[in-house]
Amino acid sequence: MTDLREALDRLLEPVPPKRLAESVQRLIADYRSGRPADEPLIRNMVDATAYAAYRMPATHAAVEAVLAQLGERVDPRSILDVGGGSGAATWAALERFPGIQEMTVLDQVPEALKLGQRMLPRATWQEWHLGEPLSTVDMVLVSYVLGELTEDAQRDLVEAAGAAAEQAVVIVEPGTPLGYRRILEARDRLIAGGWTVAAPCPHQQACGMTGKDWCHFTARINRSALHRRLKSAELGYEDEKFSYVAVTKDVAATKDVAVTNEQGRVVRHPAFRKGLVTLQVCNPDTTVGPTLVSKREGPRYKQARDAQWGDEWPQPSE
Ligand SMILES: C[S@@+](CC[C@H](N)C(=O)[O-])C[C@H]1O[C@@H](n2cnc3c(N)ncnc32)[C@H](O)[C@@H]1O
Structure with missing residues (x-):
């Protein structure tokens, strides 16, 4: 995380804080609206930089927490970060799995890719639009993307991710009731595709959360001074709430084994x-x-x- 923080600081230095702050406010409003976007929410280099400044530390922390739960179950050498933007999930994967040699970040917004490339030149940054094929890799990450897609597009993307991955698929969404619903759908689809749920659920059956409850978790992020200023926030930290599902191809668990984890x-x-x-x-x-x-x-x-x-x-x- 220190490395990502440093890379972000270097990136943000030359951008006037006022322009960043305006972009941040618009992006916050767009993301909070929860609507699937008709056009990319990130429209230019300032937006991409604003997104990196105010969201990357949080999405990175969420993916970091998720990958920690995969433990030793996977050992990827190659990853795809689909809808990866400026690469928050790739940073988290690299930190958790130093054996990764090939990492490709796919996104429809060239500015986000350009920005990501400046921070992490060793990854491959590739313009990609939903529906275009995914190459086969060990692990596919889909971090905070489903919420920008229609239900049909979410289904297609989850299926494509499941077909492209050989060891694991990791899907992360905001920890809201809607984010959780999208995760449940994705979980069902991946299980139907022969995957085993590695986390967070200890079983493959219908989720046992009932009533108004929804499954989500939290990761704490320390805010930098600029981060605080951009969000007009007082607190020195924020808690990022996220929902997720991580599936693997464990040898021990098959489709017929309902319980995938004794814990x-x-x-x-x-x-x-x-x-x-x-x-x-x-x-x-x-x-x-x-x-x-x-x-x-x-x-x-x-x-x-x-x-x-x-x-x-x-x-x-x-
Ligand atoms: C909220 S951002 C998440 C970025 C990054 N994965 C993260 O966790 O910080 C969603 C990303 O999905 C990308 N995206 C949304 N719809 C897409 C589509 N139809 N094709 C390609 N990328 C898409 C956006 O451009 C954006 O970079």
Whole structure:
């Protein structure tokens, strides 16, 4: 992340902050509207720079948190970052999997690609429009893209990603009820295509979250001074909420095996009361509910005290 921060700082230096701030405000409004875009939201170099300045640290942090949950399940040498913009997901993948040798970022906006290339010249930056073929790679990343597409286009892209990947597909969306819905659709489609859910779900069956709840997680990002100024924000940090699905081709799990992970997943911030930790857990049997761990349980209590939203529960033994 330090490297990305430094690369971003160098990039932003020559751009007048006032122009950046105007672009940021427009992009925030466009993204918040939640409508699929008829035309690219990023229209020029200032927009691309504004997006990089105010969103890249957050989307990077979300993808970083997601890839951490894949653990040792994959070891990609080649990746495609589809709708990759200026490459936030590629940065996260490179940090997590230093064995990556070939990385290609595909996007419809040449300015975003140009900007990304300035920060990470060793990647291949290629103009690409939805519907054009994807080459075969180990891992395909689709980070914060589905929300810009119609439902049909989302379906086509998820299928294309599933067909292009040999080890893993990772899809990340904003952690909103709508983002979660899109993730559920993508998850169904990937499972139907023979993929195994590696995270966040410990099973392949229908999501056990009911009512108004939706599955999402959070990543904390420290804001730089410029970041704070661009967003007119006071706090020195922000919490990026995201929903995701990561699928792999595990040998151990096949389509017929419903439970893909013996560990559950913590799906809320743990609650602490004196001598008692309450974890909201999505369990391998598809239930989602509270797990109470009391101080009397010794090592298990210690584990529960350290558990964080998004972690597996119980923590897998080393
Ligand atoms: C919200 S940005 C996400 C960028 C990057 N993946 C990230 O996580 O920061 C969505 C990206 O998807 C790209 N995109 C949207 N629709 C597309 C399409 N039809 N063809 C190609 N790229 C598209 C946009 O140009 C934009 O760069």
